[in-house]
Amino acid sequence: GENVEQHPSTLSVQEGDSAVIKCTYSDSASNYFPWYKQELGKGPQLIIDIRSNVGEKKDQRIAVTLNKTAKHFSLHITETQPEDSAVYFCAASGAGTALIFGKGTTLSVSS
């Protein structure tokens, strides 16, 4: 089955810096790669996703890149703000299969 590795497990940045979180997946049949943000005491919420026919996608300060050959995808957050502090999860799924998540990255943005 699918296995998703996520790094780093913790990330501390100064406000205004960029943050990058990286994930690798094992199943070449996976073709959907979302990123979720989880705030304390809440369920995860989707912030951006990418499909295998696209190499990059951007939404304001957030971007995701996908390298299908290397089975690698990354989340980029620019101009970080204190409200970006949360736990971020990457995930992967294929046709008919459920999302398999990485173990999460705790992002701390200090002002």
Place this chain on the structure above:
Amino acid sequence: NAGVTQTPKFQVLKTGQSMTLQCAQDMNHNSMYWYRQDPGMGLRLIYYSASEGTTDKGEVPNGYNVSRLNKREFSLRLESAAPSQTSVYFCASSDRTQYEAFFGQGTRLTVV
């Protein structure tokens, strides 16, 4: 719209007791999921239902059973709770397995 509703929000069980976690969604989604979240382990898939009438095991199904009661409801049952099942349980739903999944607020379960 309520989205995905989980009940209860908190529960304490004694070892060996049984209980059912309830989940309902009002988005007419086809697929529903149960995950557990433990510190440092991320979200691990217990069971999922890709469509009404089907269920499949996920990464950590042992000790759990599920029922897709209808399109709206997907329940998770612990037949004989163990301390290792202490966790936060999340239910989620999506239109299909490769589309955005919407999560409930979670059930915090403690087994003593």
